[in-house]
Amino acid sequence: MKSRHVVRERSVARGVAGLILALLLAPVLAMISSGAANAVDTLCLPSPDKGCIAGTIRTEDGPLADVKLTITDEAGTATEVTTSDTGKWNFQADTEGTYVVKVDESSLPKDLDVATGTVTVVTKFGVTKPGLLTIRTANYSDSTSKADELVQSTVNGLRLGLLLALASVGLSLIYGTTGLSNFAHAEQVTLGGILGYFLINQHGLGLWFGGLVVVLLCAFTGWFQDRVLWQPLRRRGLGLTQMMIVTIGLSLALQYVYQYTVGARTVRVVQDNPSVRSIGPVTITNQSIVAMVISVIVLAAVGYALLRTRIGRATRAVSDNPALASASGIDTDRVIRLVWIVAMGLAGLSGLLYALVTNGIKWDSGLQILLLLFAAVTLGGLGTAFGALVGAIVIGLVVELSPVLGMPGDFKYATALLILILLLLVRPQGLLGKPQRIG
């Protein structure tokens, strides 16, 4: 049993190494295969007196090799280039100006539709400009209607929102009970994914059991952190800003610890590709469905605990007014300890699920979503756990829906942050927060 895993592990390592090698060699391969027709005969690298045009010819089925393209400059000189095995082509422009790139349809395999066959590119010295040509298989249907796309993105948005909610509820609870903006929270999310990689992928623990262990380990790091770091610092009377900078230091250190241990690559929790199912217009992996169900159950449990249990009420009391809470006999230290444990466990769970539904985790995956977490918490109103929940769902939806609604895909995170800033303008206390006391 074990040896099989070792074998698999090795082959994975070999696979990854091969992949990296392939990536490194890709330019060389491209150069060799396109050598025949390419006038320049080398991979184009922009320089101060050279510009480049490059692109990839592919259908939704994959890249197309040996497709011929004609590139005509302003003077009318035409140059022919051919795509490589990976469908890539490039062209070196010796003058700045307008070039027309046209695909030679006769060089295309049969039954392909050329959606965009000609494109005009203005070159500039020192940069590579993309020449975007769109080719489709004949049976490609542009049928995914706007409505279907909207439904699909909404589901994706909810999924992201729920995962963000797991992490941001904890972030919010910590903020509420201690006043601390924990910048290292994101690394805790990453930790969930990376522990998942080690335990489930590398050591072959079952997904459910391994997942449980991951969450417990993350919760333990919460206990440990509060025990050795945050509680002593609170006792020392360290200011909140100082503490926040400590979390920044911790976040930096952790990021590079992850990089140190797993490198800069993306690692996966499970090897096999997830099976996909279609429900109406929505395509979703089974793992995503399970992840969403788990998130909802866990969030509901946290909500119930906060509202109905003694310790939950104590937590809210501490958030409301720590001095008053401790005066009325609540052991604030214990509450805060518990909050750290729960928050870190939730963050770990979030990271594990995130790694499962997005097919992997990297040293900076958490960092990528940290701002979304802060946005969620701020949007909901700093320090209100339920606000964070609502905020997270809103942010998740905004991120996934903004491309459908016309925002360029590059800007989807930016949109979420922009909304946060705009909201602060009109409602500084967040969606569910109360105005702060003055004086």
Next chain:
Amino acid sequence: MSDHMTQPAVGAMADPAARLALTSGFEATPGATKPDAILRVDNIVRQFGGMTAVDVQHLEVQRGLITALIGPNGAGKTTFFNLITGFDKPTTAGKGAHWEFDGRTIDKTSASSVARSGMVRTFQLTKALSAMTVIDNMMLGAQDQAGENLFKSMFRGTWGKQEKENEAKADELLARFKLLEKKHDYAGSLSGGQRKLLEMARALMSDPKMIMLDEPMAGVNPALTQSLLGHIQNLRDEGMTVLFVEHDMHVVRHISDWVAVMAEGRLVAEGSADTVMSDPAVIDAYLGAHHDTDLGDDALLTDEALEELAEEVAAEDAVRQAEEEAEGPK
């Protein structure tokens, strides 16, 4: 009526007769109209959640006098200060809340502009800047400093002279408040009472027309209180208007020309110290909240007042008993 009476000449208010003239000749009801009010407040309401902290329909503060604002804990005095100095917004903002200072409407003015217009306050919880030296604290109080302009600040020539003058003035004030030896110490190293003094001295750096002191004597030792009272009276004699919050009725009696009483957010009484303290509404306000409040003068607790108090206690007890009985059978 006589809204635009001229500013009293400096020193005019040193004369008790002049002060008496300004505090008599009209009926001392809550919200009474003053001969020459420097501050006029209308319809100011501030609620926190469902609780009404301040609800003052009308209040005027006479120019050139020392007015005390008293009232039990939680009466809304500090909140009232916050509101009129622009540190807080009334719930009635835009809905009839209006107040003016020295003929200028300031109900939409920011806290800093209010201070610049000549109404400077101190805080109940002292806000001495403890990581700065005493003299730096003082210098912050001076108005219209050229060196506070970003562009001029880099060139000492533009502000050096003014800085010297301000420092001389600060020294003088510090000496008055017995803080001169502490000039170069961090404000954080001062005692609680000294911080109160520093805050007051700092406020005076701006030569305000009116100074609002929130419990200036709290934590100041009796000997220094005496001299502080003297300072406050001097300020008045120099023509400044003083509004101060104080719990110690001896102090209130000693220096105030006029007393306004707040309870549960409302203005319940106004008048001279003596009349106010024998006002049943005031006693009620205080005793309702704190049966053991020392109203500063034992004579105040006249037989009538005591009887009233006893009756009240008995009534309260009766109510409580009734309630307990009602709950009993459950």
Next chain:
Amino acid sequence: MDTIQFILNGMMREALSPQTAAVAIAVIGLNIHFGFTGLLNMGQSGFMLLGAYGFAISIWHGLPMIVGVLFGFGAAFIFALVLGAPTLKLRGDYLAIVTISAAEIIRYVGRSALLVDFTGSAQGIPGSQYRTPFANLSFFGSGQFTLIPFNYTDVADGAAWVRIIGWLVAIAVIVLIVLRFRSGGAFRGIAQAAGMVGLLVFGLLLLFFLFPVPQQSTGVNGWWVRFVAWILVAVSTLVVYLLVRSPWGRLLRGIREDEDAVRSLGKNVFSIKMQALIIGGLFGALGGIVYVLPASVQPDSMGRSLTFFCYTALLLGGAATIFGPVLGSVLFFAARIGIKYTAAAYVPDSIMNNQQTEQFSYIVVGVALMLIVIFRPQGILGNKRELRFNV
């Protein structure tokens, strides 16, 4: 001996590098925000990136250099206004969240493929596109030189004892300088100031004597960039000194401690905070311009981590001090390279490979940041009593 010399040379090169100077300038700006005014600006890298973009894009598109600089400053100015307006009236954490978010937005937008004509998208703008006008200003000529011709190899053939004595003296001089700064009155009185300047010059010459690093005169990363970068650091330090000793600086410190108190004294706190945010942001933009001069504009190299490095450098040197930012930046970069080289030289590859030494050095940076804040929040030069973090 040679390994040590190699490590120290590397540290010296890094300490003097124009990018160290660039970060020092950005940290000087951050010091106005965080150190003096208590503004939690978590987006200094955004200011830097804007400065760099404004500068590089303008020149790339054929505008003169001075216009590029102005565009860089203009962008940072507007950025500060836009960020400050909604947040400076709110609690400190909001500024932190908004600045870090906005800096990320700038980066996302810069990376966007849609803007490839302007920002070069994720690849960024190569230095060759905008460096020429700056290099043309150089009066250093071509070729390469070492800063002072006379170095340790000229004494007893560079024997070990010469160097060891030299290093000890250098350490003594540095400690002396730091102590003088800490005592506060480093420049009080002519004699003091002259002594101090003498000490500084001697220290620098000694360092050049011990670590002769040859560089090109003008080239991409030569003495010319270094010269200009460090002159700018000196000028920035002087400007900040002039600003913070003035009544305006007093206002900043007052606001850092208690805004309401300052407000009650009739000062327009919002406007002063805005001024501080803008001034610090302009320094950030200047830092950004200098940062990309010897390199290229890479949006991803000017992300959050850079802001965090700025904080580390600031806290190391001492927030709310005049020379803290410079000292902190130099130490930060030199120490990081020192750690990296030491790990590479003395830890066998089987335990830590070359990649990992780099990461190890950053782990140390993170841990160091935590330790400084916990155990020495005033940094090397700061005054513990003055520096309390109240935001």
